[in-house]
Amino acid sequence: MTLSCLTHNIGDLLAAPLPEADPLVSAVQYDSRKVTEGALFVAVPGEAVDGHRYIPEAIERGAVAVLGELPHDDLSVPYIQVTDSRKALALISATFYENPADRLTLVAVTGTNGKTTVAYIMESIFAAAGHSAGVMGTISTRFCGKEETSTMTTPESRDIQDTLARMADAGVTHAVMEVSSHALALDRVAGCAFDAAIFTNLTQDHLDYHGTMEIYGEAKRQLFEGHRKKGGAAVINMANEHGRHLTETLTGTVFPVGGDTGALTADHIEVAIDGIKGEFVTPEGRTPFASGATGRYNLENILCAAGAALSVGIPMDAVVRGVAAFKVPGRLERVDTTCGRHLFVDYAHTPDALENVLSTLRHLVPGRLICVLGCGGDRDRTKRPLMAGIGAAYSDLAVLTSDNPRSEAPEKIIEDMVPGIDGETSFRYEPERLSKDFSRKGYVVVVDRREAIGLAVASARPGDTVLVAGKGHETYQIIGDRRLDFDDRKEVLKAVEDRR
Ligand SMILES: CC(=O)N[C@H]1[C@@H](OP(=O)(O)OP(=O)(O)OC[C@H]2O[C@@H](n3ccc(=O)[nH]c3=O)[C@H](O)[C@@H]2O)O[C@H](CO)[C@@H](O)[C@@H]1O[C@H](C)C(=O)N[C@@H](C)C(=O)N[C@H](CCC(=O)O)C(=O)O
Numbered sequence: 001m002t003l004s005c006l007t008h009n010i011g012d013l014l015a016a017p018l019p020e021a022d023p024l025v026s027a028v029q030y031d032s033r034k035v036t037e038g039a040l041f042v043a044v045p046g047e048a049v050d051g052h053r054y055i056p057e058a059i060e061r062g063a064v065a066v067l068g069e070l071p072h073d074d075l076s077v078p079y080i081q082v083t084d085s086r087k088a089l090a091l092i093s094a095t096f097y098e099n100p101a102d103r104l105t106l107v108a109v110t111g112t113n114g115k116t117t118v119a120y121i122m123e124s125i126f127a128a129a130g131h132s133a134g135v136m137g138t139i140s141t142r143f144c145g146k147e148e149t150s151t152m153t154t155p156e157s158r159d160i161q162d163t164l165a166r167m168a169d170a171g172v173t174h175a176v177m178e179v180s181s182h183a184l185a186l187d188r189v190a191g192c193a194f195d196a197a198i199f200t201n202l203t204q205d206h207l208d209y210h211g212t213m214e215i216y217g218e219a220k221r222q223l224f225e226g227h228r229k230k231g232g233a234a235v236i237n238m239a240n241e242h243g244r245h246l247t248e249t250l251t252g253t254v255f256p257v258g259g260d261t262g263a264l265t266a267d268h269i270e271v272a273i274d275g276i277k278g279e280f281v282t283p284e285g286r287t288p289f290a291s292g293a294t295g296r297y298n299l300e301n302i303l304c305a306a307g308a309a310l311s312v313g314i315p316m317d318a319v320v321r322g323v324a325a326f327k328v329p330g331r332l333e334r335v336d337t338t339c340g341r342h343l344f345v346d347y348a349h350t351p352d353a354l355e356n357v358l359s360t361l362r363h364l365v366p367g368r369l370i371c372v373l374g375c376g377g378d379r380d381r382t383k384r385p386l387m388a389g390i391g392a393a394y395s396d397l398a399v400l401t402s403d404n405p406r407s408e409a410p411e412k413i414i415e416d417m418v419p420g421i422d423g424e425t426s427f428r429y430e431p432e433r434l435s436k437d438f439s440r441k442g443y444v445v446v447v448d449r450r451e452a453i454g455l456a457v458a459s460a461r462p463g464d465t466v467l468v469a470g471k472g473h474e475t476y477q478i479i480g481d482r483r484l485d486f487d488d489r490k491e492v493l494k495a496v497e498d499r500r
């Protein structure tokens with residue numbers, strides 16, 4: 001494609017007239033290390049480094065044109081100066097890959113918690129309806145029987161367009177993608193239009209990045225304002241205040257789900273440890289459904305996915321079959337069923353997620369509840385005491401440990417957590433003085449996650465429940481800049497073996 005064709009829709013972003021030279025462009029790249037002969041290199045001013053620094057390297061590698069925000073009149077290739085490189089990157093990438101979103105029925109899901117779960121449910125519903133489904137999200141990109149592990153929840157815009165194009169070329173007709181607040185703030189989905197956009201919830205996370213809940217909420221809101229295809233529905237969870245507010249203020253088609261007033265609601269709900277069942281209620285009538293996922297919060301996820309599916313024309317019988325069949329790795333995943341204890345791994349890494357999953361277990365399982373939890377390093381510090389407080393309040397024993405400390409000292413992260421615990425109601429145990437018949441509700445600090453899981457499993461008596469929270473499907477622990485193999489599910493199994 002020629003440079004002039006590629007840049008036809010970035011007129012609003014131009015900071016200087018387009019160059020006269022019009023080379024053929026064979027690829028679009030925002031990372032100099034990936035530039036190949038004939039590419040357009042887009043220089044992005046980043047948080048860590050400034051992409052403009054890499055222009056010489058990109059040209060050396062064969063870039064035939066460069067786009068960036070700084071003035072440049074000294075380059076050996078045509079240069080396009082814009083006011084916003086990230087946005088230009090997104091629009092140019094969509095053009096380069098021939099707007100693949102238009103070739104797909106494409107659904108987006110945003111919200112603090114539940115995106116991955118909703119994406120799995122949608123995938124299952126699309127498959128039940130006989131469609132070829134594609135997914136892009138936290139765990140992986142999946143389509144046509146292939147699965148690539150993800151490094152980000154929502155990739156950079158160029159990579160989104162590349163993947164959507166590969167999906168459409170491979171015969172995918174229906175796709176779903178998780179859209180994180182970072183992605184919205186950084187324009188990664190500019191250039192995508194969705195047939196349905198889902199909102200699950202908005203609770204505290206990522207304040208390190210967004211600063212305030214208002215700014216965080218505004219980022220999420222963007223998905224519903226500029227990114228829907230004509231007639232595309234905003235599918236909004238009415239079970240929370242933010243959802244209700246959104247439905248009142250959005251224009252265009254709104255498909256509220258859940259609460260008392262949704263276009264799709266649920267009735268006669270029974271929540272058990274092995275799943276949920278009930279009836280979907282729509283203006284057309286009532287339809288029984290059942291799912292292997294448990295907890296009221298998963299009912300909300302199911303309603304979100306079912307609502308989006310109905311809004312894009314999937315019949316109710318396929319919705320029900322899809323809901324019955326889905327399973328999400330690392331989300332209340334049961335690990336061992338032979339040792340007489342209930343052992344779960346879950347990805348709860350926000351206060352709201354932890355409260356939801358712990359209160360669900362508290363109501364559903366007899367015996368004591370033991371929770372292993374930590375907080376990520378280089379992430380929102382203000383959630384640390386909140387998570388510890390919730391962990392200790394709902395559990396008989398909370399084991400505070402490490403969860404991807406990254407560049408921070410693990411002990412320091414735990415120090416930030418401890419003040420959130422009510423010392424009156426939770427006794428601090430020293431690990432060596434904790435017997436498995438511990439009688440007082442309390443907490444214990446075990447910095448090494450393997451040891452923490454070992455202690456939790458060893459402390460559980462028959463009938464007790466252990467929840468290992470925070471890492472879910474992750475198969476690593478990031479310490480410093482090392483990514484070490486670590487899988488909570490395997491560690492729990494090892495701990496079970498060790499106690500036998
Ligand atoms: C805060 C954030 O999202 N940062 C993203 C952002 O990084 P940045 O602006 O700091 O980029 P940078 O590293 O300074 O580099 C600037 C530019 O120079 C380029 N470069 C760099 C080095 C080089 O040799 N040559 C070169 O061209 C880079 O490719 C980039 O284009 O742009 C980069 C390129 O697209 C992303 O890789 C990076 O994501 C980092 C890895 C990240 O961890 N992001 C997380 C926080 C994130 O986005 N998470 C959300 C999920 C959150 C949730 O759970 O809800 C996600 O969607 O994954």
Ligand SMILES: Nc1ncnc2c1ncn2[C@@H]1O[C@H](COP(=O)(O)OP(=O)(O)OP(=O)(O)O)[C@@H](O)[C@H]1O
Nearest residue numbers: 112113114115116117138297346347348353356357
């Ligand atoms: N609707 C929900 N409301 C509150 N908590 C939820 C909800 N759905 C899932 N959770 C909790 O949040 C955790 C993460 O769920 P999930 O992976 O589906 O969310 P996500 O939005 O994709 O998260 P991330 O942004 O980290 O990718 C689950 O393990 C569970 O503990």
Ligand SMILES: N[C@H](CCC[C@H](N)C(=O)O)C(=O)O
Nearest residue numbers: 349375376379403404470471
């Ligand atoms: N997408 C989230 C995942 C957090 C998972 C948790 N294990 C942690 O590392 O904090 C983030 O990057 O903040």
Ligand SMILES: [Mg+2]
Nearest residue numbers: 115116138153
């Ligand atoms: Mg996710």
